[in-house]
Amino acid sequence: MNEQEARRAVEAAIGKVAPDVGPDDLEGGARLRQDLELDSLDFLRLVEVIAESTGVDIPEVDYPAVGTVDGLVRYLAGHG
């Protein structure tokens, strides 16, 4: 999966988990917890949605690497 596809997948997944997060909020540096206000359950759901849509299963040990929108995009691009 290239970076553009990964970003689309991430944006779609966040849109599904937190429908109120606007496209403007989704800048690359945005932190999922602090900036987008996803809590641990939202985050789990996000990981789940991404696994469904891209087939990439992010194990718990890799959670620190996917704390931002960009981090998530890079992770998907690297593993998809």
Place this chain on the structure above:
Amino acid sequence: MPSLGADMEHGKVVEWLVKPGDYVHKGDLVAAVDTDKTVMDIESFQEGVVAEFLVDIGDTVDVGTPIARITATPAELPPPQPAPPLTSGTLSPDARSPLAAKEATPAHPGGPAGRPDEGGKASPPVRHLAHTLGVDVGRISGSGPGGEVTRADVERAAAASGTKAGPAPEAVAEVPPERAETRRVRSSPLARRLAAELGVNLQGIAGTGPGGAVTEDDVLSAVPPRGRSAKGPGAAKPAEAPSSEAPASDAEPAEAPPEALHEAVEEAPQRVKTAAGGKAESLRQAVGALMSRSKKEIPHYYLSTTLDLAAATAWMQAANQQRPVSSRLVPSALLLKATALAAKEAPDMNGFFTRGAFQPSGAVHLGVAVALRHGGLVAPALHDADTLTLDELMDQLRDLVSRARAGRLQRAEMADPTITVTNLGDLGVESVYGVIYPPQVAMVGFGKVLEQPWAHNGMLGIRHAAIATLSADHRVSDGLRGGRFLARIDELLQKPGEL
């Protein structure tokens, strides 16, 4: 209108989940009610047939107001004859059936257990007899022990209503004359509301709905076309109301329905948006009022301790490695379960303080504070949280949080929590000193799970840890008990496999 929380004064019916003629059991969901906080489904306290709605969709009424009349047998249904539209002033209080009056009893926060069980007013064989004889048990005042309706009571009531002669026992509430004579127009709540808004008299309209009921369509047809188009072009958006509310728009897809209809029909789909957006302000006020009350009435004391989460974190990470993402656990699940178990052992922390006295609760209904995305919070309950396995708790937690955010909770979930947990650590703070939700007597707060330097056996190491806090009610407990409760949570977390 049942009370859906200690702070609730009124509610707005936004959707009927049943219709007149439906048979409902005790506990069946009958309506969706919008409070200042959220939209909740409320259940019937009665078994019987829905005879009529006493309030319309969109009406806001005080807690305790009857919103529907439920009769015990189909025979009690009002005759489908035309009459002036029913308004709240039409019926004198005693004209309402006792069932409706009972429906009105505000649910005590103690939940159904705190009330005498209406279902137990007559034994099943007696109820069966009553049903056979066409007698409404709810209308009979029982002469048995504890007011229980006996076989003799039922037979007397049946004889009285059958012969209509002789001195009918006072207990048998006959249909009041004013009611029997009232020629009602059968109509849907939506049609009534629409008619009121358009200034149409329902009496002049021939109904085309089931049983000759006047529908929204009929009301619309009764309005002169000119009046309709003058009402404005509100219908650009397709009205996507669910099920029975939809026909009005289906029938006239090309026509612009009047604003009133548009508004009414849009009501239900708007719910979620309203709950998320315009709701924020009233929710803010409701939370503010409740918290002010808490701080005024409850002498809080506060304790904190640092939980050693090394074992819990290691156990959870190992467990999650074996699991697909859909069944992974989050630290909150372990913290909640440990709290529920500790609360079960600490009656001073778990229950309600009402009318000057504390009633401990045998069950642990763990309130979980859920932050809503547009501000404000609700704290619905995980019922019997101490008895759930971690997986069950996790499933229910996810379900509860998503429904809380979608604005779709049930009455019991809002009214039942016996102790509440706030887990702000999820969003980064290290500790949180909560404000107790009246009438509860304790609030547990969890901060962020962090790696911390930890001295143990003369060695310094690094462990996962989190700060747990307790806000508790000094009228019920003091620091010693509170401290023991917090320590017990920590102790339980040292054996995560047993949670």
